[in-house]
Amino acid sequence: MLRLRWLWQEWTMPEKPWVGMGTPCSETDKLLFAASTEIRIGDGRKVCFWELAWVAGRRPRDIAPDLYSICKRKNSKLHEALTDNRWIRDLTVGPNCSLHHLKQLVELWFAVRDTSINPDAEDTIKWKWTANGDYTTASAYRAQFLGSVKTDMHLLIWKPWAPPKCKFFAWLIIKNRVWTSDRLAIRGCPRSDVCPLCRTEPESAHHLLVTCRYTKRMWRLITDWINCQQLHPSGWDSTYSVNEWWHFMGKLRNVPKRAIKSLLLLVNWEIWKERNSRTFDRREASTITLLGKIKEEARTWGIAGARHLASFVGD
Ligand SMILES: [Zn+2]
Numbered sequence: 213m214l215r216l217r218w219l220w221q222e223w224t225m226p227e228k229p230w231v232g233m234g235t236p237c238s239e240t241d242k243l244l245f246a247a248s249t250e251i252r253i254g255d256g257r258k259v260c261f262w263e264l265a266w267v268a269g270r271r272p273r274d275i276a277p278d279l280y281s282i283c284k285r286k287n288s289k290l291h292e293a294l295t296d297n298r299w300i301r302d303l304t305v306g307p308n309c310s311l312h313h314l315k316q317l318v319e320l321w322f323a324v325r326d327t328s329i330n331p332d333a334e335d336t337i338k339w340k341w342t343a344n345g346d347y348t349t350a351s352a353y354r355a356q357f358l359g360s361v362k363t364d365m366h367l368l369i370w371k372p373w374a375p376p377k378c379k380f381f382a383w384l385i386i387k388n389r390v391w392t393s394d395r396l397a398i399r400g401c402p403r404s405d406v407c408p409l410c411r412t413e414p415e416s417a418h419h420l421l422v423t424c425r426y427t428k429r430m431w432r433l434i435t436d437w438i439n440c441q442q443l444h445p446s447g448w449d450s451t452y453s454v455n456e457w458w459h460f461m462g463k464l465r466n467v468p469k470r471a472i473k474s475l476l477l478l479v480n481w482e483i484w485k486e487r488n489s490r491t492f493d494r495r496e497a498s499t500i501t502l503l504g505k506i507k508e509e510a511r512t513w514g515i516a517g518a519r520h521l522a523s524f525v526g527d
């Protein structure tokens with residue numbers, strides 16, 4: 213379950229008693245939160261140096277994950293961390309430090325060194341999906357329906373049965389708000405260039421979800437599992453965006469429409485989680501293991517109400 217509200221309160225209401233006790237949120241929740249907030253730096257007393265996405269929309273812990281892991285004070289506020297480069301002195305330098313650490317140190321230093329603190333203004337954290345910048349549970353969904361009647365996107369993402377977090381993720385992808393490394397390059401941000409799934413190609417949303425050889429292997433396994441040759445990657449049109457690929461997949465002949473749309477949301481979501489677990493936790497799953505997770509998840513979705521998906525995958 214998404215805990216965006218929890219994160220919102222954690223960061224915007226400092227008087228709450230649970231602040232600083234650590235969040236019960238997953239890495240994905242935090243990434244969605246980062247993609248959904250806009251931060252303006254004032255006195256640096258509210259914004260947490262490592263945890264919030266204040267460096268051109270990125271969190272320092274994503275820019276420098278190895279440094280984050282050796283940092284003594286992960287909850288430092290900006291004004292503390294930036295005074296005399298305190299964040300650097302808070303790193304525990306030990307025999308395990310490597311060139312990686314050094315490289316990240318340089319990257320992060322370049323990214324934060326020109327930050328200026330304005331003691332006369334408060335930091336502001338704005339929720340992107342509402343006019344007043346305040347969090348509401350429904351805002352992400354409502355934003356989609358305001359002004360747009362039934363679009364293809366509605367049919368592709370919002371209508372099929374899937375848990376809200378998966379739909380929200382798909383929506384962020386289509387809106388180009390997910391921070392894959394190609395996007396970071398455009399913003400001039402430090403990043404790691406290579407897709408963590410295949411370690412050869414540059415990372416972009418389209419690469420991760422469509423053209424990566426890991427992802428294609430995944431879809432070949434899925435084709436065999438469901439016994440539906442139409443899904444085989446060798447039959448896919450070439451596409452240039454995730455959006456385009458979704459449309460292509462959504463219109464495959466002799467493939468049940470509602471079921472394939474749920475399946476797309478499920479597989480994309482699992483691939484994204486795998487990407488994050490490799491990027492942030494250094495944990496890798498093979499395509500076979502991931503297929504196991506997808507099967508299990510499909511079963512759970514089926515029980516929870518995804519009837520079309522359940523009969524498509526035949527469980
Ligand atoms: Zn790849």
